[in-house]
Amino acid sequence: MPEETYHGIARKEIPWHPTIDYEKCTNCGTCVKYCALGAYEFLVIQVEKKPIVKNPSNCVVFCTGCEEQCPAGAISFPSKKETRKIILKLKKEKLKDPLAPSNSVATPLSSFNT
Ligand code: SF4
Ligand code: SF4
Numbered sequence: 169m170p171e172e173t174y175h176g177i178a179r180k181e182i183p184w185h186p187t188i189d190y191e192k193c194t195n196c197g198t199c200v201k202y203c204a205l206g207a208y209e210f211l212v213i214q215v216e217k218k219p220i221v222k223n224p225s226n227c228v229v230f231c232t233g234c235e236e237q238c239p240a241g242a243i244s245f246p247s248k249k250e251t252r253k254i255i256l257k258l259k260k261e262k263l264k265d266p267l268a269p270s271n272s273v274a275t276p277l278s279s280f281n282t
Contacts, residue, residue, distance in 0.1 A: 185224030192242035
């Protein structure tokens, strides 16, 4: 089941998800079958179908499993370092304003280990 929050931050606020390079993608469907959380779906256009990242927030933060499965090297992810910085920034903002919209209570910064 996809996570709704990550360390007290709404999952949708965290920019972590795969990106497909369609110059390299061969439409083999491995990524669609591999991701058990349904981040990918096939988009059917007449008789052709191509994978799309239909549900980016379903992707587990910092998972890169499908990248290794892609035989064409067409899947990439953002920088983990930059994503950690963004998460810490969001977490600090959340601690300053606990009433800001989110789906759960914020946890202390000291518990943030990725
Ligand atoms: S696994 Fe790679 S090549 Fe195959 S459909 Fe997904 S992105 Fe395209
Ligand atoms: S990285 Fe993991 S959770 Fe994210 S789309 Fe790929 S297989 Fe799914």
